Amino acid sequence: MAFADGEVGQVRSATDIVALISETSALKKSGRRWTGLCPFHAEKSPSFSVNAEEGYYYCFGCGAKGDAITFVREVQGLDFRDALQFLADKAGIELKEDEKSGPQRRDRAAHFEAMNLAVEWYHDRLLNSPDAGAARQYLRSRGIDGETVRAFKLGYAPDEWDALASAIKVPATILEGTGLGFTNSRGRVQDALRARVIFPISDTSGRPIAMGGRILPGAPPRADGRTEAKYKNSPETQIYSKRRTLYGLNLAKEDIIKSGEIIVCEGYTDVIGMFQVGLRRAVATCGTALSEEHFRMMRNFAPRIVLAYDADGAGQSAAASVYQWERQHEVEVAVVQMPAGSDPGQLAQSDPDLLRSAVAHAIPFLQFRLNRVLAVANMTTAEGRAAAAERAVDVVAEHPTDLVRDQYIQQVADALRLSVENLRPLVANAVRRGPRPVSTNPRATAVTRPTRVTNPGERTGSRSGITALQLAVHAPESVEGRVVAAYFVDADQRSAFEALADGRLTVDAIEILESRGEGAAAQILQQVLVDEFSENDTNDHVVQGVVAQLLRAAVAVALRDIERELRSGAVTAESALAVIKDVKNRLTELDGDQATASEKELREWLVIHDGARE
Numbered sequence: 001m002a003f004a005d006g007e008v009g010q011v012r013s014a015t016d017i018v019a020l021i022s023e024t025s026a027l028k029k030s031g032r033r034w035t036g037l038c039p040f041h042a043e044k045s046p047s048f049s050v051n052a053e054e055g056y057y058y059c060f061g062c063g064a065k066g067d068a069i070t071f072v073r074e075v076q077g078l079d080f081r082d083a084l085q086f087l088a089d090k091a092g093i094e095l096k097e098d099e100k101s102g103p104q105r106r107d108r109a110a111h112f113e114a115m116n117l118a119v120e121w122y123h124d125r126l127l128n129s130p131d132a133g134a135a136r137q138y139l140r141s142r143g144i145d146g147e148t149v150r151a152f153k154l155g156y157a158p159d160e161w162d163a164l165a166s167a168i169k170v171p172a173t174i175l176e177g178t179g180l181g182f183t184n185s186r187g188r189v190q191d192a193l194r195a196r197v198i199f200p201i202s203d204t205s206g207r208p209i210a211m212g213g214r215i216l217p218g219a220p221p222r223a224d225g226r227t228e229a230k231y232k233n234s235p236e237t238q239i240y241s242k243r244r245t246l247y248g249l250n251l252a253k254e255d256i257i258k259s260g261e262i263i264v265c266e267g268y269t270d271v272i273g274m275f276q277v278g279l280r281r282a283v284a285t286c287g288t289a290l291s292e293e294h295f296r297m298m299r300n301f302a303p304r305i306v307l308a309y310d311a312d313g314a315g316q317s318a319a320a321s322v323y324q325w326e327r328q329h330e331v332e333v334a335v336v337q338m339p340a341g342s343d344p345g346q347l348a349q350s351d352p353d354l355l356r357s358a359v360a361h362a363i364p365f366l367q368f369r370l371n372r373v374l375a376v377a378n379m380t381t382a383e384g385r386a387a388a389a390e391r392a393v394d395v396v397a398e399h400p401t402d403l404v405r406d407q408y409i410q411q412v413a414d415a416l417r418l419s420v421e422n423l424r425p426l427v428a429n430a431v432r433r434g435p436r437p438v439s440t441n442p443r444a445t446a447v448t449r450p451t452r453v454t455n456p457g458e459r460t461g462s463r464s465g466i467t468a469l470q471l472a473v474h475a476p477e478s479v480e481g482r483v484v485a486a487y488f489v490d491a492d493q494r495s496a497f498e499a500l501a502d503g504r505l506t507v508d509a510i511e512i513l514e515s516r517g518e519g520a521a522a523q524i525l526q527q528v529l530v531d532e533f534s535e536n537d538t539n540d541h542v543v544q545g546v547v548a549q550l551l552r553a554a555v556a557v558a559l560r561d562i563e564r565e566l567r568s569g570a571v572t573a574e575s576a577l578a579v580i581k582d583v584k585n586r587l588t589e590l591d592g593d594q595a596t597a598s599e600k601e602l603r604e605w606l607v608i609h610d611g612a613r614e
Contacts, residue, residue: 007095008069011084014091015068017055023204024075025300026257039075039300040064044330082108090205110170111178111239115200115208117168118180122155122198122211132156134216135197142269143349148276151251155198157191157213164191179210179234193232195219199247199268201234201286206250210234210286212268231267233287243293246283247271253301255280261304263336263359264290265344270308273348277355282308282344292584295325306362308336308344321556322365323399324563335368337361366408369395374415385416389423392416397430400567405431432568464549465493469528471543472497473506478543484603486610487550489557495521496528548590551602555583558609 018027018034027036027050038048038059047061058065064074072083088095089109126132126149135156139149148154157164165172165181172189175181184190196213203209213232221228236242246264248271249256256262263282265271274282281302285294298305326333336358338347347355363371373391378384392412399405409427413420465488471479485501488494495518499509506529513522559580566576583605589598 007088007093008084011087011091011093011095012055012067012069014093015055015087016052017057017068017071018050018052020068020087020090021050021057021071022253024297026253026302037300038062038064042296042299042329044303085109107174107177108238110174111237112207112209114168114170114174114178114180115210115239117170118164118178118211119153119155119198119200119208121164121167122157122200123150123153124155125158126154126156126198129156129158131158138197138216142273142345143276144269144272145276148272151275152248152272153200153208155200157193157196157198159195161190161194162188164193165189178237178239192234196232201240201245201247202250203239203245204250204253209245210237210240212247212286214268231287242286242288243291244297245286246294246297247286248275248283249297251275252281252283256301260302261306262298262302263306263308264294264298266309267343267345269345270343273345273355274308274359277348277352279356279359290322292321292325295329295331299329299331303330304332304334306334306336306359307365308338308359326365327400333365334362335365337363337368337371366396366399366404369398370408370412374412377416379416385418389416389418389426393423393426393430397427400563432564462490462493462549462553464546464553465490466524466528467546468550469493469496469500469524471546472500473525473528476500479547482543482547482599482603483550484607486606487547487554487603489553492518492520492524496524499525544595547599551590551599551606552587554606555587555602558606559583561609 021027021034021036021039025036025039025048027034028046032051032053034050034052035046036048036050037043037046038061040059041062041064043061048057048059048064050057055067056065057067057071066074068087069080069083072078072086073080076083076086078086085095089112126135139154144154162181165175172181172183175189176183179192181189181191193211193213196215199212199214200208201210201212211234215228215230215232219228234240247268252262252271252275259281261281263274263279265274265282265284267284271282271284274280283298285291295305322333325331336344338344338358339354342350344355347358370392373388373395377388379388389412393409396405396408396412399408405427406424409423410420412418413423468479468483468487472483483497485494485498488497495513496509499513499521500506506525510522510525510529513519513525562571562576562579565571566573583602586598586602586605589595590602
């Protein structure tokens, strides 16, 4: 695209580069310059410098440099034309179009405009429409006042087929591209969100990029009898990536920078509750688990990350990831000890002082996990203390730093009245062995855990693993060649899958497992065999989601194997880091245009890695 004389310079001059970079990384005034942590590499001491007068930045650590256009290109992955247009839009400058102007850039602009129109329309509907009375009552019942409703631009989607689509009058392709609507089987445009409280999701500069919708309590079931999901969120689009977005960050940045910490919640109402009690540094992930991208983003704003939810809820594998990210991005991770059965949103309403105190007294992540184990320990018998020690050792061994592990194992020894000299070798063995499932069941008093007997209807292992087995049993063609044994991190689920190999009948597979004494795996297949199964469960979207979840979990385990080999000296740092980088790159491509190729490459790598382990 050819620009008129002076247009590029005009955009540069109109852009406040300090404000622009502050959307991504906290900056502080230092003489005539602004300094902060570099957004392009991990560091603890600021080496990133911005010259506001010249509109230029430079990092003395990694050498990154450029002007506002360069910064937008690097951070958002745009070409020169789109980066210039992005900055022109922010500055209110209209660039002259020509025939070569890219359709993707025009689509992005149209998507932003549609999202803004939708937010304003939903917000006005909540404030002024009679049919939003139930939504206003729900928000009041959660302690959310009018000022907060306006600050977060909360809205209401009426229970109508196409109320939004008819009101904002944007093309169907744009509605579908933003996730605001879709075209039904009759060729009619429908709203994606209906009869829900709307929580707009914005980027760091405050532009709306997605929506979250919460169904109202007591809503009737759907016409087909199925229960509506409590929350329905926008899909990923050209302008919205869940892994790179934190709800509320645009409003929380100022307090995050001032306080030096960022509070991470699970839900939108949790963030709002934090804001209402004065903790205006809270954010939430958008329907996804914490990712490395989230950590990379957060460490640019604060050195301390406080998790305000159940840290064990994300599963055992998340713990190792948090320790890795804590070290890699040089941040401190702490956990708020919430009262049993409460969340931040509820506590903000019932006991705001307790919520503020809980945040102020957040404890280190490892301390939190260890406390949960020790809290249920049977201290009355030697066997009980030994069982608790074994579980505590497994938790302590997750941490990658020797000195940290040793300090915590001394704490375990004191708490359980055991010799630290006896516990240290157990920690060393656990580090070499790698993580295993940790039970906090106070009745499990023996050091050797008994085989668990599953009650009828109760599931063990991962949900995605069960779904994959359902597909393998009821629609094997849907996963043929796409799911392999190496994908199953749960041993019983893997045994069940392997027993189905070569197209073996499920009843025969069950018999084989029982003859081997693998009762838990046999029981999984018995339950899967009688599960209700719908043809809808075999559509490409469902299968792709299941495969991706299995693949990510298996890759996470495999990468931890490589990290252990690196620590033990079994592989060189150069070799291990090259593999880790390559695999992580493939993982990021699972949601993009290269998804099929990346899935195939990761599957082949996992099979090879799995064979090497055996």
